[in-house]
Amino acid sequence: MKNLLLLLLLCFFMSAKAQRDSQFHIGLESGGFALEGKIDDRWDFRQPTDYQPAYRYYHGSEKAYGEGTLFYVGIKPQLALWNDRITLASGVRYIHVQERITSGSKTYPLFLYSTSREGIDLFRVNGIDESLGYLTIPMEVNLAVIGNRHVWHIYVKGGVQAGMKIHGKTEIDFVSDKLDKYNDEVLAGIGKAPASFFSDVYTSIGVRFILRNAMRLSLDFPAFHSILSKGNFSLLNSQTFPGMQVTISTPVNFFSTK
Numbered sequence: 001m002k003n004l005l006l007l008l009l010l011c012f013f014m015s016a017k018a019q020r021d022s023q024f025h026i027g028l029e030s031g032g033f034a035l036e037g038k039i040d041d042r043w044d045f046r047q048p049t050d051y052q053p054a055y056r057y058y059h060g061s062e063k064a065y066g067e068g069t070l071f072y073v074g075i076k077p078q079l080a081l082w083n084d085r086i087t088l089a090s091g092v093r094y095i096h097v098q099e100r101i102t103s104g105s106k107t108y109p110l111f112l113y114s115t116s117r118e119g120i121d122l123f124r125v126n127g128i129d130e131s132l133g134y135l136t137i138p139m140e141v142n143l144a145v146i147g148n149r150h151v152w153h154i155y156v157k158g159g160v161q162a163g164m165k166i167h168g169k170t171e172i173d174f175v176s177d178k179l180d181k182y183n184d185e186v187l188a189g190i191g192k193a194p195a196s197f198f199s200d201v202y203t204s205i206g207v208r209f210i211l212r213n214a215m216r217l218s219l220d221f222p223a224f225h226s227i228l229s230k231g232n233f234s235l236l237n238s239q240t241f242p243g244m245q246v247t248i249s250t251p252v253n254f255f256s257t258k
Contacts, residue, residue, distance in 0.1 A: 025216065025249040027076040027089070033222065033243020035068030037236045039101055042190050046113040046122060064110055066236045068099035070243075074138070078249055084149045087142050093161065095134040095198070099235040102127040109175050114186045123186065124175040130235050134198045136163025142206065152209050157220060162199040170194075170234055195231040202226070204245070213250070220245040 045064050074093030081088065103110045109124045140159035147153025170193075172183050187193070206220040221244055 022214075022251040022253040023080045024253070025078040025080065025251050027078055027091075027216075027218075027247050027249030029074045029076050029093070029245060029247040030072070031220070031243060031245030032069060032071035035070055035097070035099060035233075035236055035238045037066065037238040039064055039066045040233070040235055040237055042192060043101065043128070043235070044113040045110050063103055064101055065104040066099065066101050068097065068233075068236055068238070071096050071098075076138075076140075076247065076249070085144045087144075087155075089138070089140040089142075089159075091138060093136045093138050093163070095136060095163075097130070097132040097134070097233065099130040099132075099233060100127055101235050112172070112186070114189050121182075121186075123172070123179060123182070126173040126175060128170070128172050128235060130170045130194070130233070131168065132165060132194055132233070133167040134163050134232075135166050136161040136198060144208075147208075150210055152207065154205070154207050156203070156205055156223075158201075158203045160199070160201045162197070165194065165196045165198065165232075168194050190234075192231055192234070194234050195229060197229050198232050199228040200226060201228060206245075215248065215250045218245075218247040218249075220247070 043064070072093050072095040074091055076089050076091035076093075078087050078089040080086070101110070103126075109126055112123045112125045112128075114121045114123060138159055138161035140157055142155045142157035144153040144155045170187055172186060174180055174182075202225040203223045204220040205223055206218050208216055208218040210216055227238070
């Protein structure tokens with residue numbers, strides 16, 4: 001909510017020099033959704049051979065749970081065509097991905113199976129965390145299908161984006177802090193670090209409201225989303241993407257002489 005308020009204040013400040021008849025808009029977007037899907041097959045959680053009765057209900061990876069979120073912000077120049085029925089947009093977008101694997105319990109740890117040059121190890125872990133950041137360039141087109149273009153309209157949107165990873169970190173939360181030194185070794189044994197290139201394709205249904213000074217507030221609800229690139233996440237094979245995007249934009253006349 002704080003991010004949205006900051007976007008609104010910034011855009012109202014920008015609108016002071018806006019021109020109502022301009023077909024160009026500068027937009028600020030913010031959105032996100034939950035990552036859902038099964039745990040990547042590279043991770044193997046085992047029941048130790050000398051398990052305690054309290055751990056008896058663990059069988060392989062069936063008691064390991066994965067969760068995550070994807071959040072993004074971006075700057076989006078837009079061009080309105082055909083009496084505002086069609087809008088073309090591009091820009092720059094920062095995407096932050098946060099994933100975690102846990103046992104779903106604060107009492108019982110997971111038992112991570114790992115192979116190394118020295119042999120086979122079984123580590124007790126509270127969970128595994130991954131934080132990733134991507135910088136992408138989206139290309140979008142949306143078509144207004146119903147409504148009054150001066151007040152509100154409903155539209156359909158399609159887009160594709162591509163970009164590169166700018167930061168990333170995967171950490172194993174060992175039960176014993178003394179095992180933290182094995183973090184990089186275990187990750188190397190798992191292999192296949194998150195890929196540097198990211199691309200996806202998506203569609204959505206949205207509603208746009210025309211505010212004062214011809215500013216536009218848009219709400220997008222995903223209809224379809226598919227990641228085209230491979231190996232972007234280490235922990236989850238994400239399958240569903242519920243969520244919402246908010247965009248607020250102001251018209252700007254770059255060629256105004258006023």
